[in-house]
Amino acid sequence: MATRPMRSEDLAGCSRVHNLVFGARELFSEDWIASNFAASSLKRPHIQCFVAEEEDAIAGYIFWLERGGLRRNAVLELDQIGVDPYFQGRGIGKALITESLRQVKKRLAMRGSVIGKVIISMRADNLKARALYASILNAEVEVSFRDFFTTDEVIMVTRDLPDWLCDA
Numbered sequence: 001m002a003t004r005p006m007r008s009e010d011l012a013g014c015s016r017v018h019n020l021v022f023g024a025r026e027l028f029s030e031d032w033i034a035s036n037f038a039a040s041s042l043k044r045p046h047i048q049c050f051v052a053e054e055e056d057a058i059a060g061y062i063f064w065l066e067r068g069g070l071r072r073n074a075v076l077e078l079d080q081i082g083v084d085p086y087f088q089g090r091g092i093g094k095a096l097i098t099e100s101l102r103q104v105k106k107r108l109a110m111r112g113s114v115i116g117k118v119i120i121s122m123r124a125d126n127l128k129a130r131a132l133y134a135s136i137l138n139a140e141v142e143v144s145f146r147d148f149f150t151t152d153e154v155i156m157v158t159r160d161l162p163d164w165l166c167d168a
Helices: 008-022 029-040 092-110 127-137
Strands: 002-005 047-054 057-067 073-083 114-123 140-145 153-158
Touching (some): 002 092, 008 029, 008 057, 029 047, 047 092, 092 127, 114 127
Parallel strands (some): 073 114
Antiparallel strands (some): 002 047
16 A cells, blocks of 8 residues: 555545545535645645555545644644545555655655644544544544534544654
């Protein structure tokens, strides 16, 4: 499995994954993926997009968004991660998070910035994702919203970066 920055030829594959994972509650997969990719193509983007390839297919994607402007101590949001159901359970989500975040860290360093905090929002009932974010990112639930999108939502925050990211 390879994790790399998203390219224009990945848009259809990422849109397919988005539709498979989020299509029941989110509309216009192609527009969503394309608009995020377009924003990532700027000289100093506030969003960075990555894909995971497996078996010559897009197995998943991840979007990292900088919150509150381009700062020296960047506050990153794991804006969205999607893994094709066919590839789930193979460690692709974990690899997407760790490998893409290492690349984000390098890109930030090129402009003199570091990762300050990481935030993630998700459905409150997505216990598998919450456990993954806690184990990989040291993230903890800090806020809960009732009836936010389609159900209750939580926001997890990483205040102390994990050792693997500090040493990377």
